[in-house]
Amino acid sequence: MSTIDCKTVQPFLSAYHDGELAAGQAATVANHVESCESCAAELRAFESLGAAFAKAPIPAKPAELWLQIERELPSAPGPVTLSHRFGIWIRESPYGAGLVSMVASILLVLGFGLWYGGDSRGVKEMGGQGAMVMHGSKGHTHDGEMSAEHMDEFVSVMDDYLRQLPRDPEGAERMLQAKYDGEDVDADGAVRLVGYRPIVSGGLPEGYSLASTSVLKMPCCTCVKAVCKRSDGSTLVLFEHDDEETAWFGGRQQSMAMCGDKNCCLVDLDSSIAATWKQGSRSVTAVGVRDQDEVAKLVTWLDKS
Structure with a gap:
């Protein structure tokens, strides 16, 4: 086949990093990356992101989590919606902060996967x-x-x-x-x-x-x-x-x-x-x-x- 260029290889870098390509496709990407610093740099970005996510602490689920949430939801003198009370808990509770951190990490990884993965x-x-x-x-x-x-x-x-x-x-x-x-x-x-x-x-x-x-x-x-x-x-x-x-x-x-x-x-x-x-x-x-x-x-x- 004709020489593979960066435009052809880049949509496959995410799948290559995740080990999702067939053997022939993976070999083609590997050969190109060895001689292309630009694509090699993008591949290293995937590797760095994966390593960072693997090291990110994921808060353990405490016993009786929902009972804990209910105890910590603030009371109010007047009618307050559940979504409002939950928002306050998210801001003030250590469990809420951990949940937000975990969700943000997951969304970050998914976002990068969609950005780099394209239609590979x-x-x-x-x-x-x-x-x-x-x-x-x-x-x-x-x-x-x-x-x-x-x-x-x-x-x-x-x-x-x-x-x-x-x-x-x-x-x-x-x-x-x-x-x-x-x-x-x-x-x-x-x-x-x-x-x-x-x-x-x-x-x-x-x-x-x-x-x-x-x-x-x-x-x-x-x-x-x-x-x-x-x-x-x-x-x-x-x-x-x-x-x-x-x-x-x-x-x-x-x-x-x-x-x-x-x-x-x-x-x-x-x-x-x-x-x-x-x-x-x-x-x-x-x-x-x-x-x-x-x-x-x-x-x-x-x-x-």
């Missing part, structure tokens, strides 16, 4: 010989993320799908539809099932036509899959999704690149590539893409549609 987790993989898919979020753990067991199974299914797609696209689609309860839909049907209109409902670039759209109940999410045909009859598939998984493609080689005006995660699929990028509040993963230029063409068109 929105970067996804695209690949395959021509499929577009769109999906909404559904997880399997208490916090909405896929369990390791479901992820391994999903990666295996996607690997079978990607191997079959170039030689038998119809068979590949039937397999995926059967595995994940696929339901063919139009734009209005997608809205009913996932809450938004598929991005391809606004049309496709010249040389592409929409063959079908369907909703799949995948382990990572409920998603809309759009199967597209090039003018030569080959297939491209797009997935639009709310989840931010970056491990759809297992241990395949990944890299970051600018496609149009967006950061993209590109995955080597042997005879084609996959690409994932942030599109508004969701992400798009394309499989069956021929090269980075085709990714840029799709990104630019869909951004305007």
Whole structure:
């Protein structure tokens, strides 16, 4: 891929510091930081912030905390609202001061994460010989993320799908539809099932036509899959999704690149590539893409549609 610059790497620094990048992405960031003092300085800022937060004292919860709060809430000769009395307690009580300090620390860390993190987790993989898919979020753990067991199974299914797609696209689609309860839909049907209109409902670039759209109940999410045909009859598939998984493609080689005006995660699929990028509040993963230029063409068109 082309040389990675600071503009491409910086949105990934927060996720890199937290150990949330795939191995290929992490290696790309590490190689750039070694030779770039500016990005290295930003990374050190994350490390300093994390160290400071780790050392910050968090007040222990005293026994019978709420009884203590009630005893310390000041009385007044006239009617006083609970919010007013609580505000006085916050200012005057040592417990209140500790609570404010703890909350302020948490908000500070969250603020820095949003400032530096940007849309780094929105970067996804695209690949395959021509499929577009769109999906909404559904997880399997208490916090909405896929369990390791479901992820391994999903990666295996996607690997079978990607191997079959170039030689038998119809068979590949039937397999995926059967595995994940696929339901063919139009734009209005997608809205009913996932809450938004598929991005391809606004049309496709010249040389592409929409063959079908369907909703799949995948382990990572409920998603809309759009199967597209090039003018030569080959297939491209797009997935639009709310989840931010970056491990759809297992241990395949990944890299970051600018496609149009967006950061993209590109995955080597042997005879084609996959690409994932942030599109508004969701992400798009394309499989069956021929090269980075085709990714840029799709990104630019869909951004305007």
